[in-house]
Amino acid sequence: MQFEKQYDVVVVGAGVAGVAAALEAGRAGLRVALVEKMILTGGLATAGLVNIYLPLCDGRGRQVTFGIAEELLHASTRYGPGTVPEDWRRSPVDGRTSRYQLTFSPAAFTLALDELLEEAGVALWLDTLACLPLLEGERMVGLAVENKSGRGLLRAACFVDATGDADLARRAGAECAPGESFTSIWAFQAAVAQAQRVAESGQGIELMDAIRLAYNGEWFDTAPERRRWDAADGKEVSHFVLETHRLVREYYRRAQAEEGEAGRDRLYPLQLPSMAQFRKTWRIVGQATLRDGQDGQRFEDSIGLVADWRRPGPVWEIPYGTLVPRGCDGLLAAGRCISSADDAWEVTRVIPAAALTGQVAGLAATLAVRAGTTPRQVPAEVIQAALQARGIPYHLRDL
């Protein structure tokens, strides 16, 4: 090993979940490292160009998700466009019809996240690949990483897997389950016609002209060679990315031809996602698993609430057990790899839920470090008391 460092908490993956976890633990005064293999914070929401901050509300005028999830929604527009719908900016709250969500600029979001992490005193390890966990029995005590300095070891009392794919948990021997993603790609394009419309309207946000090609039961342009991906191995990632690039090529061949001779000049791809846009690859199998039909259900160990972004109405309590893996201690999961199955996974894999579970993972890690114990031993009631102190509701009846 070329270097060795000691922290209280090491968070792996600087997507929305990892950032929220690091902010929570960093603000509590702990020594926190946030390890990210790319050079941008924000994960799929920024490098992945997924720039819709899905709702914090239930679609019936009631906010259900609070805390860092709400703070990050506002931070996403600090250096760029995007506004909360008008009826969420005014009080009284009666008569809200829109959803509490917005579209943001990925680059602006990264700039704001960097700033927040710096203010929280988090040591950000960019361009650093988390490799192998170091275990003592079932307890994770260290993490081998690689970067320009070579290979090093980060030791910590507690770790958070916010890789999105449960990569850390799987390597640490925790029980995990596979998911499935469908073929799709979101990218940004430059379009002269769109720019002209923006010049007339002055709506700067429209400058981000996104193309969203997806096979989701319905293919908009052309049939993909393959529709389902389990992301089971490294080769699958290349295969998926190259297949989505092929579809983008087909799209522009046709779209540019329609623009005539100046086609390539008037309409062209501006930015492709720099991480694979998988939705669900692997997740932990936790002490608890959220399942279909459990919306509206009370869990005694609930640590927060999320809404169904697809339809108004359903709200889910998230049990703490969905963050706590089986088969490995000293480790928590956060974000799209928590223990949530089938349709419930659809609800918990998006940005607001990632931020919420990230914050709670950071909080539970902090409590574990302070008590000299592990996340498994932290009682849900202690987490709930800390959430209450932050004004974050965790049972439906408390809304």
Ligand SMILES: Cc1cc2nc3c(=O)[nH]c(=O)nc-3n(C[C@H](O)[C@H](O)[C@H](O)COP(=O)(O)OP(=O)(O)OC[C@H]3O[C@@H](n4cnc5c(N)ncnc54)[C@H](O)[C@@H]3O)c2cc1C
């Ligand atoms: C095509 C698509 C469209 C979507 N649309 C929306 C939408 O409109 N709105 C919405 O809210 N959500 C949407 N989502 C889901 C949402 O973007 C993500 O699920 C959410 O951002 C997940 O955040 P996360 O922090 O859990 O994981 P991620 O954003 O995946 O972050 C994981 C981070 O971990 C890093 N990492 C992984 N392995 C390592 C390692 N070994 N070492 C170091 N770093 C590592 C990655 O580089 C990444 O930065 C969409 C997803 C996709 C794929």
